Amino acid sequence: MASTDKASPCDRLLDAAARLSYRDGVSIGVETLCREAGVSKRSMYQLFDSKDQMLAASLERRVARYQARLAHPDPDAATPRERILYVFEQLEKGSVDPDYHGCPYLAVLVELKDPEHPASAVARGVKQTLKEAFRTEAERGGARDPELLARQLLLIFDGASARAGARVERLDDGLATATATALLDAAGLA
Amino acid sequence: MASTDKASPCDRLLDAAARLSYRDGVSIGVETLCREAGVSKRSMYQLFDSKDQMLAASLERRVARYQARLAHPDPDAATPRERILYVFEQLEKGSVDPDYHGCPYLAVLVELKDPEHPASAVARGVKQTLKEAFRTEAERGGARDPELLARQLLLIFDGASARAGARVERLDDGLATATATALLDAAGLA
DNA sequence: GCGCGGCGAAACCGATCGGTGTATTCCATG
DNA sequence: CATGGAATACACCGATCGGTTTCGCCGCGC
Secondary structure, three states, X not given: OOOXXXXXXXXXXXXXXXXXXXXXXXXXXXXXXXXXXXXXXXXXXXXXXXXXXXXXXXXXXXXHHHHHHHOOOOOXXXXXXXXXXXXXXXXXXXXXXXXXXXOHHHHHHHHOOOOOOHHHHHHHHHHHHHHHHHHHHHHHOOXXXXXXXXXXXXXXXXXXXXXXXXXXXXXXXXXXXXXXXXXXXXXXXX | OOOOOOOOHHHHHHHHHHHHHHHHOOOOOHHHHHHHHOOOHHHHHHHOOOHHHHHHHHHHHOHHHHHHHHOOOOOOOOOHHHHHHHHHHHHHHHHOOOOOOOOHHHHHHHHOOOOOOHHHHHHHHHXXXXXXXXXXXXXXXXXXXXXXXXXXXXXXXXXHHHHHHOOOOOOOOOHHHHXXXXXXXXXXXX
């Protein structure tokens, strides 16, 4: 059976929306989405009010998985520095996938220039959460200015993911971790 | 008279394409573009082979202006460090404009996931040129690894422009220059 | 005065957009 | 077996997509 069988129409729709909108952009058509999910357009509009809300739901659905992949597997044993650098190591590991096209949440924010779009709100929330995670680690590690360090790390994170996704830069030599390390050192993080 | 009068149809078209595709995204329609430029669709298709090529031309047209805005006004008197930091100061100055939506070349690369698109090639070229400018300054300033430093600075540049354009971050407190400075120091740049 | 070329207005092309209406089928529950 | 909700197929809506074509005006050279 195909990987999309057996799941509920709602799940199949959200998975297809996440996959295709990430690969082809948010302007992917609902017709294509439904065909890919094996769900009729009529069913889709009974499950969701609009394409915009389905897109937001498809982003929301993957938030936990996304954050879990960036979280250090053994948080208690790791230092703040290790937990921060683990995020960038994971970014570098993911970027070698030929299907990698950058952080999907940043891509949505760039493509949907409308900040009122429901999907933009989801994406902003993910970015905010990551920043707060960085800031918490920065505080625990004794950084001189935890807020500043967190904002700097997000500059690196988003810059690296955007450039790697656009195939303008490669991260597989540790560019992101090296840059983050330089900032951690400059911030006086333990 | 409107600002678009008196210029040639070609210029008006390219200006409108640059303005609207930057504001609304590259999926802006040719109908809208032509209406804004006051040029008939027929004339547009005599001047350009396709919408894609017109988009590429509109990006190309602004390259020199874009690069000039990032270049230090007095290159001979300035140190490599000053010339590098000037780029980030200009980025921060531009980002306070309410119409700022990030670096237009990075936005095009993210929106047009197709690297074969003629506009993608133009955008990649701009990024490459900026990286080489950074590397030249890094060499002249005696950085330990000029190539690495140039790549790191572009991470900052693109991360800052994308986040500022998406209104997820503000640069008006000097975030970009502060981060770049930390990297220059870490690289041993004079 | 006349014809011709360039250009704008607008119709037109097939395709696709987001979204809806309607009729039908499937399946689980009572 | 009957009923009802869920899902289907499919036609349809007006709008817009990138792109082409027709027509008619206007100015310039002969």
